[in-house]
Amino acid sequence: xxxxxxxxxxxxxxxxxxxxxxxxxxxxxxxxxxxxxxxxxxxxxxxxxxxxxxxxxxxxxxxxxxxxxxxxxxxxxxxxxxxxxxxxxxxxxxxxxxxxxxxxxxxxxxxxxxxxxxxxxxxxxxxxxxxxxxxxxxxxxxxxxxxxxxxxxxxxxxxxxxxxxxxxxxxxxxxxxxxxxxxxxxxxxxxxxxxxxxxxxxxxxxxxxxxxxxxxxxxxxxxxxxxxxxxxxxxxxxxxxxxxxxxxxxxxxxxxxxxxxxxxxxxxxxxxxxxxxx
Amino acid sequence: xxxxxxxxxxxxxxxxxxxxxxxxxxxxxxxxxxxxxxxxxxxxxxxxxxxxxxxxxxxxxxxxxxxxxxxxxxxxxxxxxxxxxxxxxxxxxxxxxxxxxxxxxxxxxxxxxxxxxxxxxxxxxxxxxxxxxxxxxxxxxxxxxxxxxxxxxxxxxxxxxxxxxxxxxxxxxxxxxxxxxxxxxxxxxxxxxxxxxxxxxxxxxxxxxxxxxxxxxxxxxxxxxxxxxxxxxxxxxxxxxxxxxxxxxxxxxxxxxxxxxxxxxxxxxxxxxxxxxxxxxxxxxxxxxxxxxxxxxxxxxxxxxxxxxxxxxxx
Numbered sequence: 001x002x003x004x005x006x007x008x009x010x011x012x013x014x015x016x017x018x019x020x021x022x023x024x025x026x027x028x029x030x031x032x033x034x035x036x037x038x039x040x041x042x043x044x045x046x047x048x049x050x051x052x053x054x055x056x057x058x059x060x061x062x063x064x065x066x067x068x069x070x071x072x073x074x075x076x077x078x079x080x081x082x083x084x085x086x087x088x089x090x091x092x093x094x095x096x097x098x099x100x101x102x103x104x105x106x107x108x109x110x111x112x113x114x115x116x117x118x119x120x121x122x123x124x125x126x127x128x129x130x131x132x133x134x135x136x137x138x139x140x141x142x143x144x145x146x147x148x149x150x151x152x153x154x155x156x157x158x159x160x161x162x163x164x165x166x167x168x169x170x171x172x173x174x175x176x177x178x179x180x181x182x183x184x185x186x187x188x189x190x191x192x193x194x195x196x197x198x199x200x201x202x203x204x205x206x207x208x209x210x211x212x213x214x215x216x217x218x219x220x221x222x223x224x225x226x227x228x229x230x231x232x233x234x235x236x237x238x239x240x241x242x243x244x245x246x247x248x249x250x251x252x253x254x255x256x257x258x259x260x261x262x263x264x265x266x267x268x269x270x271x272x273x274x275x276x277x278x
Numbered sequence: 279x280x281x282x283x284x285x286x287x288x289x290x291x292x293x294x295x296x297x298x299x300x301x302x303x304x305x306x307x308x309x310x311x312x313x314x315x316x317x318x319x320x321x322x323x324x325x326x327x328x329x330x331x332x333x334x335x336x337x338x339x340x341x342x343x344x345x346x347x348x349x350x351x352x353x354x355x356x357x358x359x360x361x362x363x364x365x366x367x368x369x370x371x372x373x374x375x376x377x378x379x380x381x382x383x384x385x386x387x388x389x390x391x392x393x394x395x396x397x398x399x400x401x402x403x404x405x406x407x408x409x410x411x412x413x414x415x416x417x418x419x420x421x422x423x424x425x426x427x428x429x430x431x432x433x434x435x436x437x438x439x440x441x442x443x444x445x446x447x448x449x450x451x452x453x454x455x456x457x458x459x460x461x462x463x464x465x466x467x468x469x470x471x472x473x474x475x476x477x478x479x480x481x482x483x484x485x486x487x488x489x490x491x492x493x494x495x496x497x498x499x500x501x502x503x504x505x506x507x508x509x510x511x512x513x514x515x516x517x518x519x520x521x522x523x524x525x526x527x528x529x530x531x532x533x534x535x536x537x538x539x540x541x542x543x544x545x546x547x548x549x550x551x552x553x554x555x556x557x558x559x560x561x562x563x564x565x566x567x568x569x570x571x572x573x574x575x576x577x578x579x580x581x582x583x584x585x586x587x588x589x590x591x592x593x
């Protein structure tokens with residue numbers, strides 16, 4: 001390894017060169033998306049477009065092609081995030097504040113649930129949805145995705161709640177406030193950043209989820225963007241690569257924006273900070 | 279796959295927290311009142327997670343089908359589905375491909391590259407760090423279907439990779455057909471390395487400098503410091519990360535589905551793809567359910583090992 005070199009300058013130079021090489025490898029597939037989206041004669045190779053063109057975006061940004069699927073994605077992801085956060089806040093409160101016999105098995109179950117391979121479950125989930133007559137039902141998809149993201153959400157929420165000091169609640173209790181009003185008026189306002197992190201986390205996962213709606217929804221007009229991108233471009237022979245790239249980028253922008261927002265504003269993506277920290 | 283999983287840092291924060299709340303008294307009504315907020319979560323988890331898991335176990339022992347005679351009258355058939363599955367040559371091929379995929383892309387690929395990246399980044403320039411970090415993390419944050427298309431274009435016969443190889447005078451193979459496993463393994467490394475990189479960067483940041491320095495004073499070379507000081511100090515992060523990346527990779531579906539569709543033939547059908555094909559393409563719901571059950575059991579075993587090793591504090 002390069003680190004055996006005694007000269008620090010040499011070491012730094014070697015590290016930087018290897019890093020640059022890795023950066024190029026990681027960047028090439030991403031750059032193709034970006035460049036092809038502005039090229040009205042795009043193919044599968046990364047090449048500079050003959051001339052800069054917005055034709056792909058114009059072709060894609062129509063109600064049936066982009067806006068309806070994006071709206072569906074928004075409804076499914078928002079619904080999933082709202083339900084998950086509400087249910088997780090409720091569940092986290094007794095887990096965080098009371099010592100109950102139920103806590104330990106419940107939390108172990110929750111942690112176990114975070115590890116379950118959800119894709120492995122889709123065959124039995126499909127059978128279940130056929131049985132419940134929920135196939136092609138958007139609320140059904142929202143409820144399943146909410147349930148699938150609950151274990152992680154409860155775990156994160158409980159940890160955020162644990163770091164909220166209990167002193168203020170004790171004051172509210174001695175004034176005779178009920179558990180629910182203490183939760184709503186004292187705890188929730190104090191953990192807004194934590195709730196936002198969980199919300200964004202669940203929203204981003206739901207927004208990017210392809211497999212669940214792909215299996216559980218049948219009508220094209222209900223497809224979220226992930227499935228409609230696949231249906232429009234992926235399966236058919238005459239693939240319009242430039243439009244595929246343009247739609248993909250439009251669909252990815254909210255997720256990228258939310259990631260930057262969480263890491264910069266909420267500090268919840270200490271993930272990114274960890275990457276930049278030396 | 280943008281999954282952040284419970285970290286030790288989170289569970290450490292719980293340490294030292296006073297057990298608050300009014301003193302618990304043995305009063306059935308009060309206990310019920312305290313459990314009440316858990317009810318919505320329990321219902322959702324029971325119906326949509328525990329339900330399908332149990333249904334999967336049960337369904338794998340029946341001849342259930344979506345259409346035809348068996349759809350009307352589902353019968354208990356014992357181990358018939360498993361017996362049929364084990365007679366299918368595709369199944370053992372698929373198990374082997376899954377193991378290759380896990381070892382190649384998660385255990386070796388993402389872990390080693392993530393560790394190398396975090397070590398290099400600790401030594402590289404600030405600008406270079408943020409450039410590399412941006413590209414690696416973007417591949418991870420993108421929606422999986424978009425990442426899958428980008429990887430498809432890159433490895434396609436007419437794609438960027440072959441264009442570069444061609445410029446170097448090498449006639450590139452049609453990667454998605456002749457080397458499908460290599461293509462999906464490389465694509466999954468590209469897609470998922472960010473997670474390992476972030477875990478290892480955080481772990482390396484906690485390694486005290488003075489330990490490194492005193493080792494250097496004693497004449498330890500770079501490789502010696504890496505293997506005898508740095509790696510042992512972050513071994514907990516390594517085992518956690520190995521477990522989590524393995525679990526995440528076990529459930530990769532979209533990437534392979536878009537890039538190769540599990541093909542050509544079944545040459546890149548890992549178990550999730552095979553379960554999908556059997557259940558939905560060939561209407562063999564029993565076989566699909568049996569594969570799903572096996573995957574769930576494998577996932578559960580990994581999870582239990584992980585939980586036992588990590589010993590999170592749950593109260």
